[in-house]
Amino acid sequence: MEKIYIKKKDKCTLVTAKPETVEFLLAFSKSLRITEAKGIKFESNLN
Amino acid sequence: MEVQIEDSQLVSHYIQGDERAMAVLINRHNSRLTGFIYSKVSDRELTEDIFQDTFIKVIRTLKRGAYNEEGKFIPWVMRIAHNLIIDHFRKNNRMPMFNATESYNIFAMMNDDCLNAEKQLIKNQIDSDLYNLIKELPEDQQEVLHMRLYKDMSFKEISNNTGVSINTALGRMRYALINLRKLVEANSIVLTN
Structure with missing residues (x-):
């Protein structure tokens, strides 16, 4: 008998953030420094 | 595990x-x-x-x-x-966003009033030509033209300031424009942008 069934394909693709976005966030995280002076917190980005 | x-x-x-x-x-x-x-x-x-x-x-x-x-x-x-x-x-x-479609594009209807560099140069040239032409006119006509064009005064205000009647001010303006046209033609000056 002819095989009439086809393998089901999962058409639902998982939505995820792009690898570039993740890389950017990790780079941002590494470059961010918080320094505190007289009770005030300063952010600096060391690129 | x-x-x-x-x-x-x-x-x-x-x-x-x-x-x-x-x-x-x-x-x-x-x-x-x-x-x-x-x-x-x-x-x-x-x-x-x-x-x-x-x-x-x-x-x-x-x-x-x-x-x-x-x-x-x-x-x-x-x-x-x-x-x-x-x-x-x-x-x-x-801030609603407008997306342009083939039938309607808002950006085609919008433009800023600023002149581009070339048109600004031409405008400056025209302004300076016109200024020099006005200096060729008789003094009373120059006075009316300055007040009307550059100071945006009404003929009533011009009349009060110069001590002449409104009709005289109107007449001087008329002659000033006629003489200006003659000067433009005589000097072959192009005053359009």
């Missing part, structure tokens, strides 16, 4: 300076958070932007030591994303 480190442990590792913990957190919750944002905004690029902004806020809060451990990590992240989504829709309500 694979052991999964709890989010709270990863957060504390990250606060202590372990950058790898953030990578694990982002990758662990990537699809869940992206799916959540996409379900609200239905735009791939916008989802990406809000995802990025959410984690930037997360990173800054954690690094500043302002994270409250009472709540769980992912509900907190989702709340940040939710607030950013609301901000986005609020901003868009204030």
